[in-house]
Amino acid sequence: MQVLSQTKHLLKKEILLEWRSKYAFNGVLLYIVSTVFVCYIAFNLSAGFTHSQGYPVVWNVLFWIIMLFAAVNAMSKSFLQESKSRLLYYYSIASPQAIILSKIIYNILLMSLLSVLALLVYMLFFTNTLGDPFYYFLVVLLGSISFATVFTMISAIAAKAGNGGTLMAILSFPVIIPVILLLIRTSKVAMDGLERGSTYGNIGILCAINVIVVGASLILFPYLWQD
Numbered sequence: 001m002q003v004l005s006q007t008k009h010l011l012k013k014e015i016l017l018e019w020r021s022k023y024a025f026n027g028v029l030l031y032i033v034s035t036v037f038v039c040y041i042a043f044n045l046s047a048g049f050t051h052s053q054g055y056p057v058v059w060n061v062l063f064w065i066i067m068l069f070a071a072v073n074a075m076s077k078s079f080l081q082e083s084k085s086r087l088l089y090y091y092s093i094a095s096p097q098a099i100i101l102s103k104i105i106y107n108i109l110l111m112s113l114l115s116v117l118a119l120l121v122y123m124l125f126f127t128n129t130l131g132d133p134f135y136y137f138l139v140v141l142l143g144s145i146s147f148a149t150v151f152t153m154i155s156a157i158a159a160k161a162g163n164g165g166t167l168m169a170i171l172s173f174p175v176i177i178p179v180i181l182l183l184i185r186t187s188k189v190a191m192d193g194l195e196r197g198s199t200y201g202n203i204g205i206l207c208a209i210n211v212i213v214v215g216a217s218l219i220l221f222p223y224l225w226q227d
Helices: 002-021 023-045 055-075 084-093 096-125 133-161 164-192 196-226
Strands: none
Touching: 002 096, 023 055, 023 096, 055 096, 055 133, 055 164, 096 133, 096 196, 133 164, 133 196, 164 196
């Protein structure tokens, strides 16, 4: 119960700090909108690019590439922006489990909001080719949770080891590649409006990855925190 209470207060702190500065949210949202707009201009300038040439496939893959880099930009600041004095203060008042849980929950909320806004902006600029919009929306939310859980723990490791940006990219590569492939395959089925049952296995794997990452974070982060 103490961990849950500490997690609640730390999560409230994260939300209040972001609400006051809006640094991460505004920065990543600007990146998403500008990237989507540049892609829209590039597609319009590509002569002969039609729906029959694979537009839905490009639509889907490009969306997840944009969300992947947006997640890296947003999640990398989870621990890298914290000063040593603030981390020392956290160490004295809260358990490491509460700290990592609050970071994960906050990043899930942030990525979910950004993903929904990104999907709306994406559909505003590009032709809507979704055969099953509701299922695609659920896959986007699941992808947001997956990105948040993976990159939060990797951000903690990178921040402790130093050289955070480079190390985060190296450590996240083996974990995030299977996740992004599963998301692309599952969302492609939603885009084509095919039977949902064919992707339930992929959904189960993504949920299992999230559970494993969160469990590993709760077990390993206390040792990392004490260093």
